[in-house]
Amino acid sequence: MTELAQILMRRIAAAGPMTLADYMAECLLHPDHGYYATRDPFGAGGDFTTAPEISQMFGEVMGLCLAQAWVDQGSPAPFTLAEPGPGRGTLMADVLRATRAVPGFHAAAQVVLIEASPTLRGLQRRTLGDHPVRWADSIEALPEAPLFLIANEFFDALPIRQFTRHAQGWAETVVGLAEGRLMLGRTPPAPIAALEHRLADTHPGEIVELCPAALPIMARIGGLIARHGGAALIVDYGGWQSRGDTFQAVQDHRPTDPLAAPGAADLTAHVDFAALARAAAPARASAMIEQGALLRRLGIDQRAARLAAALSGDALTSHRAAHRRLTDRAEMGSLFKALAIHPPHLPPPPGFDA
Numbered sequence: 253m254t255e256l257a258q259i260l261m262r263r264i265a266a267a268g269p270m271t272l273a274d275y276m277a278e279c280l281l282h283p284d285h286g287y288y289a290t291r292d293p294f295g296a297g298g299d300f301t302t303a304p305e306i307s308q309m310f311g312e313v314m315g316l317c318l319a320q321a322w323v324d325q326g327s328p329a330p331f332t333l334a335e336p337g338p339g340r341g342t343l344m345a346d347v348l349r350a351t352r353a354v355p356g357f358h359a360a361a362q363v364v365l366i367e368a369s370p371t372l373r374g375l376q377r378r379t380l381g382d383h384p385v386r387w388a389d390s391i392e393a394l395p396e397a398p399l400f401l402i403a404n405e406f407f408d409a410l411p412i413r414q415f416t417r418h419a420q421g422w423a424e425t426v427v428g429l430a431e432g433r434l435m436l437g438r439t440p441p442a443p444i445a446a447l448e449h450r451l452a453d454t455h456p457g458e459i460v461e462l463c464p465a466a467l468p469i470m471a472r473i474g475g476l477i478a479r480h481g482g483a484a485l486i487v488d489y490g491g492w493q494s495r496g497d498t499f500q501a502v503q504d505h506r507p508t509d510p511l512a513a514p515g516a517a518d519l520t521a522h523v524d525f526a527a528l529a530r531a532a533a534p535a536r537a538s539a540m541i542e543q544g545a546l547l548r549r550l551g552i553d554q555r556a557a558r559l560a561a562a563l564s565g566d567a568l569t570s571h572r573a574a575h576r577r578l579t580d581r582a583e584m585g586s587l588f589k590a591l592a593i594h595p596p597h598l599p600p601p602p603g604f605d606a
Contacts, residue, residue, distance in 0.1 A: 256285035256332045256515035261429060262324065269428035269437060272499060273411035273464065276519050280409060281368070285515045288369045301505070302405050303543075303584065304343035307574035309559070310404075311346025313550040314485055318400045321483040321594070321601035322360075328481055329360035331398035336366040336391060336469070337406035341379035347402065348383060362397075364388055373601055391472045399482035403475060407528065408488050408520040410465040415447060417454050422447055425499075434507060434511040453493070460534070461521055462493045467531040470593075474532030483601045484532075484593040490523030491589065492540055498522035525591050538592040538604035544585025547578060549603040 260278060264270060280287045301309040322331065334346050344365065351357045363385045367373050373387055388394065415422040418441035428437045450460050473484050490498075501510035503517040510519055529537035531534040556575040563571050579585045599605050 253512050254285065254515050256282055257513070258286070258436065261425075261434065264427065264429050264434075269426035270427055271413055272427065272555045273413045275514075276411035279514045279517075279519050280411075282515060287435045287515055287518060289371065290515070302339060303578055304339070304346060304404065307571070308346050308349075309356075309555050309575065310547070310550050310578055311343045312350035313547060313552050313555060314404075314487075315347030315350040316354075316403055317550050317602050318402060318437075318483060318485060319354045319357050322357060323354070323599065324398055325398070325483075325595075326358060327356055327360065327388065327482050328398040328550050329356065330362050331360055331393055331400055331482065332364055332476075333361040334364045334366065334394060334399060334401040336401070336403050337409065338365045338367055338376055339372065341365070343402065343404055344376075345379050347431055348380070349561045361400075362386070362395075364394060366391060366393075391469045392513070394472065394476060396476070396480065398480045399473065399484070401482070401484040402487075403484065406488070407463065407466050407469075407486065407523045408490065409518070410463050410469075412461045412463050412499065412521045413520075414459060414461045414497065415425040415457050416443060417450075417456050418525055419456055419458065423459075434514070436511070437455055453494070458495065461498060461524070463521070463524065463527065463541075466523075466528060470528050470531035472488045474535035474593055477532075477595055478535040481595055481598075486528065486591045486593070487588055487603065488523040488525075489588050492524075493526045494522070494524040523589075525589055528591060529593075532593045534596055536596045537599075538594065538600035540589050540591050541604060542581070543588035544579040544581055545592055546584035546590045546603050547585075552579060554570075558579075 256279065281289065283289055338344055344363065356561065365385055366388050367376065368389050414425040416438060421441040422444040423438040425440045426437050426439060427434055429435065442565045446462060447460060454460060460481055476482065477484060498521045499510060501517040501519050508517050525540045560568060560571055577583045592600045594600045
C-alpha cells in the first residue's frame with residue numbers, strides 16, 4: 253500500500269467518499285506523494301511514451317503548422333509560444349528546431365511552458381538548453397498577446413467526474429472504502445444541470461464523463477486567441493462527446509487497477525473534444541481530425557522519407573516503426589484526435605482546413 257493510499261483512506265474514513273476528480277487530483281498532484289511530483293513518467297524507463305518521444309517528426313510537422321499559421325496571420329510580434337504539460341520538453345525542442353529557419357519566428361516568440369512540477373521543470377531546462385524560456389503554473393498566467401499553443405496529451409490527465417444515467421437522474425462514481433481498501437461506488441441518482449443537454453443522446457445505464465478543469469483552461473486559450481490572434485493545436489485520445497467509462501491507469505507501460513497504488517500510476521480519461529470546442533468560444537474550433545490524417549496532411553510522409561534516406565539497419569527499422577506508430581489507424585493514428593482553435597474571422601491552421 254502506498255503512503256498516498258493511507259492518506260486517502262484516512263480522509264475518506266473521516267469525510268466520506270470522494271469524487272473521481274478529487275481522487276485523480278490527489279494521485280497526480282499531491283505535493284509529496286503525487287505521480288507527477290515524484291518521478292519522470294516518460295519514455296521506456298517510465299510508464300508511457302508520448303508522440304514526441306516516439307519520433308522528432310511529430311514535433312517538427314506540428315511546429316511548422318504553428319509557424320505557417322503565424323505567417324498567415326501577418327507574423328505578429330511579439331507572440332506567446334506556449335505548451336501546457338510539456339513533459340521533458342521534447343516537443344517544444346522539436347518545434348523550436350523545425351522553426352529555426354522561419355524568418356522572424358524565433359525573434360518574436362516568447363516561450364512559456366505551463367508546468368507545476370519542479371522535477372519536470374528541471375528536465376525541461378536540460379532539454380531546451382540555453383533557449384530563453386519562462387515557466388508558468390497555470391494557463392491564467394499567459395500574457396495578453398497573440399497565442400500560438402500546442403497541447404499534446406495534456407487534457408487527458410485533467411481530473412474527471414463520471415456519471416451513470418438513471419431514470420431519476422445521474423449517479424456519480426465516487427471512491428470510498430470497503431473491506432479495508434479503496435473501492436468504487438455510486439451516489440444516489442439526482443438531476444445534474446451540467447448534463448441536461450446529454451439527456452437527448454443517452455439512455456439509462458450509459459456513462460458520461462465531465463472534465464470541469466478543462467473548461468476554464470479552454471476559455472482562457474480561446475479568449476486570448478479571439479482577442480489577439482493565434483492558434484492552438486490540441487492532440488489527445490478521445491472523441492466527439494463523452495460516452496462510456498474511460499477512467500484508466502497505466503504503470504510500466506501496462507494497464508493497471510486505478511485504485512491499486514495511488515500516486516504510483518498515471519491516471520487518465522478520454523478527452524471530450526466537443527466540450528473543448530464549446531468552451532473555446534468566442535474563438536472558433538476546427539473539425540476534429542484523426543492524428544494520422546493530420547500528420548499526413550502536414551507532410552510527415554515526405555519528412556519520414558527524407559530522414560530514412562540517411563539511415564540503415566536497425567536505425568532504419570526503428571524509424572519506420574515510429575512513423576507507422578504515429579500514423580497507422582491500427583496504432584495511434586486513429587486513437588488520437590486533433591482539434592485547432594483559431595480566431596473567429598480567420599481560417600483554421602494548415603492541415604485542419606481540408
